[in-house]
Amino acid sequence: MSAILIDGKARAARLRAEVALGVAEIVSVRGRAPGLAVVLVGEDPASSVYVRNKGVATREAGMVSVEHKLPADVGEDALLALVATLNADDAVDGILVQLPLPRHIDADKVIAALDPAKDVDGFHPVNAGRLMIGQPALVPCTPKGCLMLIEEALGDLSGREALVIGRSSIVGKPMAALLTAKSATVTVAHSRTRDLAGHVARAEIVVAAVGIPAMVQGEWLRPGACVIDVGINRVVGADGKGRLVGDVDFASALPRAGWITPVPGGVGPMTIACLLANTLQAARARA
Numbered sequence: 001m002s003a004i005l006i007d008g009k010a011r012a013a014r015l016r017a018e019v020a021l022g023v024a025e026i027v028s029v030r031g032r033a034p035g036l037a038v039v040l041v042g043e044d045p046a047s048s049v050y051v052r053n054k055g056v057a058t059r060e061a062g063m064v065s066v067e068h069k070l071p072a073d074v075g076e077d078a079l080l081a082l083v084a085t086l087n088a089d090d091a092v093d094g095i096l097v098q099l100p101l102p103r104h105i106d107a108d109k110v111i112a113a114l115d116p117a118k119d120v121d122g123f124h125p126v127n128a129g130r131l132m133i134g135q136p137a138l139v140p141c142t143p144k145g146c147l148m149l150i151e152e153a154l155g156d157l158s159g160r161e162a163l164v165i166g167r168s169s170i171v172g173k174p175m176a177a178l179l180t181a182k183s184a185t186v187t188v189a190h191s192r193t194r195d196l197a198g199h200v201a202r203a204e205i206v207v208a209a210v211g212i213p214a215m216v217q218g219e220w221l222r223p224g225a226c227v228i229d230v231g232i233n234r235v236v237g238a239d240g241k242g243r244l245v246g247d248v249d250f251a252s253a254l255p256r257a258g259w260i261t262p263v264p265g266g267v268g269p270m271t272i273a274c275l276l277a278n279t280l281q282a283a284r285a286r287a
């Protein structure tokens with residue numbers, strides 16, 4: 001048996017089309033398209049690509065995208081001043097500061113300076129707290145997209161055994177909160193977890209977000225599990241060419257899983273589609 005491949009690109013395209021319809025509606029009511037401000041500090045090649053792709057997707061959905069590119073040595077104060085300006089700008093419905101930031105900048109301080117109502121990444125402590133206590137919030141894009149893919153594969157998640165591998169504020173923790181809100185029984189594994197293979201073997205849902213290439217072995221999986229691979233790891237193959245691999249060993253997982261996301265083409269496209277959905281949500285709330 002071979003797992004069903006979860007097509008994140010196709011699901012993301014559907015979500016983007018839904019967002020575009022919502023944008024047209026808000027434009028007809030409010031007379032102005034939602035505006036997203038994206039801040040990029042430095043010239044990290046991957047971040048530059050993500051920011052460019054976000055700009056393209058935002059405009060394709062009918063929204064306004066404004067990119068602010070700052071040099072890698074920009075001071076924290078200057079970045080905080082830009083955030084304050086964007087917070088106060090009525091044409092800006094959503095603000096996103098691309099991560100990672102250079103080491104001399106305190107990312108937590110910058111995120112905390114965002115207006116929570118414009119925090120379309122869902123990283124602000126107010127949004128993180130609301131998610132934890134089950135109140136309406138802007139939810140981080142990657143786990144939001146993962147949940148959509150899981151629900152589409154499995155339907156009702158109530159009582160399902162879920163394992164989230166990784167406890168970052170961007171993916172692991174919000175993912176665990178979202179699955180808990182759907183009444184799944186959630187375990188969070190991390191670098192200190194003993195017997196990771198044993199936890200994986202019990203899980204009907206595995207979300208791998210550790211950033212270690214092919215760490216999760218297919219033989220560990222419970223047969224038929226729904227495997228969501230958040231990892232985007234650049235490795236050099238035996239042929240000397242660079243390629244992307246996830247946190248799950250795809251070749252060994254494919255015959256054992258029930259559903260699996262590929263890398264690329266799984267979770268990644270959902271991240272950007274959910275950013276558009278969050279920007280529309282923020283614009284609606286502000287309208």
Ligand SMILES: Nc1nc2c(c(=O)[nH]1)N[C@@H](CN(C=O)c1ccc(C(=O)N[C@@H](CCC(=O)O)C(=O)O)cc1)CN2
Pocket residue numbers: 050096097098099100121141142232244263264265266267268269270271272
């Ligand atoms: N402020 C934020 N910073 C970062 C986030 C985020 O959600 N907000 N997430 C990641 C990067 N990221 C978006 O910013 C992102 C990563 C990957 C993809 C994607 O579509 N990946 C493709 C492969 C792309 C490639 O070839 O490199 C895929 O998986 O199919 C989109 C967005 C960290 N920073």
